[in-house]
Amino acid sequence: xxxxxxxxxxxxxxxxxxxxxxxxxxxxxxxxxxxxxxxxxxxxxxxxxxxxxxxxxxxxxxxxxxxxxxxxxxxxxxxxxxxxxxxxxxxxxxxxxxxxxxxxxxxxxxxxxxxxxxxxxxxxxxxxxxxxxxxxxxxxxxxxxxxxxxxxxxxxxxxxxxxxxxxxxxxxxxxxxxxxxxxxxxxxxxxxxxxxxxxxxxxxxxxxxxxxxxxxxxxxxxxxxxxxxxxxxxxxxxxxxxxxxxxxxxxxxxxxxxxxxxxxxxxxxxxxxxxxxxxxxxxxxxxxxxxxxxxxxxxxxxxxxxxxxxxxxxxx
Numbered sequence: 001x002x003x004x005x006x007x008x009x010x011x012x013x014x015x016x017x018x019x020x021x022x023x024x025x026x027x028x029x030x031x032x033x034x035x036x037x038x039x040x041x042x043x044x045x046x047x048x049x050x051x052x053x054x055x056x057x058x059x060x061x062x063x064x065x066x067x068x069x070x071x072x073x074x075x076x077x078x079x080x081x082x083x084x085x086x087x088x089x090x091x092x093x094x095x096x097x098x099x100x101x102x103x104x105x106x107x108x109x110x111x112x113x114x115x116x117x118x119x120x121x122x123x124x125x126x127x128x129x130x131x132x133x134x135x136x137x138x139x140x141x142x143x144x145x146x147x148x149x150x151x152x153x154x155x156x157x158x159x160x161x162x163x164x165x166x167x168x169x170x171x172x173x174x175x176x177x178x179x180x181x182x183x184x185x186x187x188x189x190x191x192x193x194x195x196x197x198x199x200x201x202x203x204x205x206x207x208x209x210x211x212x213x214x215x216x217x218x219x220x221x222x223x224x225x226x227x228x229x230x231x232x233x234x235x236x237x238x239x240x241x242x243x244x245x246x247x248x249x250x251x252x253x254x255x256x257x258x259x260x261x262x263x264x265x266x267x268x269x270x271x272x273x274x275x276x277x278x279x280x281x282x283x284x285x286x287x288x289x290x291x292x293x294x295x296x297x298x299x300x301x302x303x304x305x306x307x308x309x310x311x312x313x314x315x316x
Contacts, residue, residue, distance in 0.1 A: 001301045006089035008292040010231035010268065012224050013048050015089040016041075020068070021056040034070070034077050038169075050225065051083055055090040062247065063103040063110070064096055071203045073225060077202040082107040082156050084234025084287070088123055092275050092292045109155055116289065124286040125155055125238050125290035131246055131280055136196060140248030144191040145184070150249035151192055154242035154285065156206050156235040159192045160250045161185070163219070171219045175267045177228075185209065185223055196294060208236055212254035218244075219265040229267040237287045240264060241273035245282060 001022065007014040016037075022087040035058040041047050050053075052070040059066065066266075067090050071078040082104055091100045091113040100113040136153045150160045166181055189207040193200045222229040222236050236267035241262050243251035255262070264271040276283040 003300045003301055005046070005296040005299060006093050006292055006294050008085035008089050008234070009290065010234070010266075010271070011051070011085035011089075012226065012230050012296055013050050015051040015053050015083075015086040015128075016046075017053045017055065017090050017093040019056060019094075020054040020066075021073065023054075032059040034072070037301070038072060051086045053083070053086040053087075053090040053093075055094055056102050058101075060103055062103045065091065065094060065100065066100050066105050067103045067111075069104075069106050071225060072088050073201070073203065075201070077201075079106065080198075081203040082109065082235055084111070084123055084125075084155070084238065085290075086111055087111055087290070087309050088121060088234065088290055088292045091121075095293065107155060120289045120291050122237075122286050122288050123234060123290050124284055126284045127154070128281055128283050129154070131277065131282055134242055134246050134282065135192065135249070140246060140252075141250070142192075142195065144195065145188045147184075147188060149188060149192070149248075150251065151196070151205065152239055152243040152246060152249060152251075154239045154282070156233075156248065157192075157196060157198075157204055158239040158243070159189060159207040160210050160240070160243060161188065161207070162250050162254065163209045163221075166209060168209065168211060171211060171213045171265065174209060174219055174221050177209070177221060181209075182228060189223065192211070192226060206233065206236060206239075208232070208240065210240070210251055210263060211256055212256065214265075215256050217263045217265055218251065218254060228267075231266045232264060232271055234287055234290065237264060237271050237273050238285045240273045241287075241302045242282055245275055246276050270300055 005014050006019045050072040054068045055065045069083045071081050102111045110126045112124045141148050163174050187274045190200045192205050211219040244255045272288040276287045
C-alpha cells in the first residue's frame, strides 16, 4: 500500500492521504491497524503526522470523491471529527482537474474544492440549514465553568468564548496567551463535551477564543488536540463564519460591519471567508485562498492491511 503526505497551509501537521479504492473495505478502522500505523510513523521520522485521510471514487453520482477522516490521539483515534485541511489534502492528492465535489462521509457534509487563479482553492461547505438549528443546545449562550460561551455546529461543533472574559483585551495578548489560558479552555471544552454527550477525551467539540479589536475583523486563537493551533482549522473558519450570522451568539455579537464577508486574524495571518444567508437559512460558507502541497508522493507503508476488518470508519 502507498500513501501521499500532503501539507495544507494553516494545518498543524501534514496529512497522510490514502486512496481507499486500493484497500479492502473497512481498512484502517481497527485499533491494531492504527497502532501499526502509528508505530511506523514514529520509526520513519514522521511522528508529527496526526491526521489520516482516506478518499476514493464516490458511490454517489453527485460527488467526485468520498472522504473519511481519522484523527490520531495520544491514546487512540477519533473517527467522529471532520477536517477541512485534510479534505483539501485528499482532493489535491487525488489530482482531479477543476472543481472537485467531495462527500465528507464522516460528518455527512457536501464540500466543493474550487480552484482559484494562482494555485489556491476556495473550499465551500454547501450544507443548507436554518440558522436556529446551528445551536446544538438550542441556546445562543450557555454557561460553562463560570463563562458565557456559544456552542455552534456547522461541520464540526465549536465552542466560542469572548477573549475579554479571559482578560485578553488586545490581539497581542490573545496571540501571546500561554498555558494558564489553555488550561481554562480545555476545562470548558470538557464541560461542553459532556453537555453535548460526546467523549471527553475525543477530538470534539473544538474550542476557540474570539476577540473584536478591529472593526470588520475578528481575531481568533483556537485549540487543537496537541495544544494551541498554529492558525485556525478550516472547519473552524467555516464554523466561525457561520456563527456570525446566528443572532445572540458570541461571534455574532462581536462582529461589526458588513455581514457576509469575514476576515479572521490568526497567529499565522488572515483567513478570508464568506457566507450566504437567504430567508433565515444559511446556504453555505466558503473559505478562500487555501493551499496544499504534496510533500511526499507514493510513500510505501510497510505493513499489511488486515482484510478481515469489517468495521467501517466513522462507526466505531
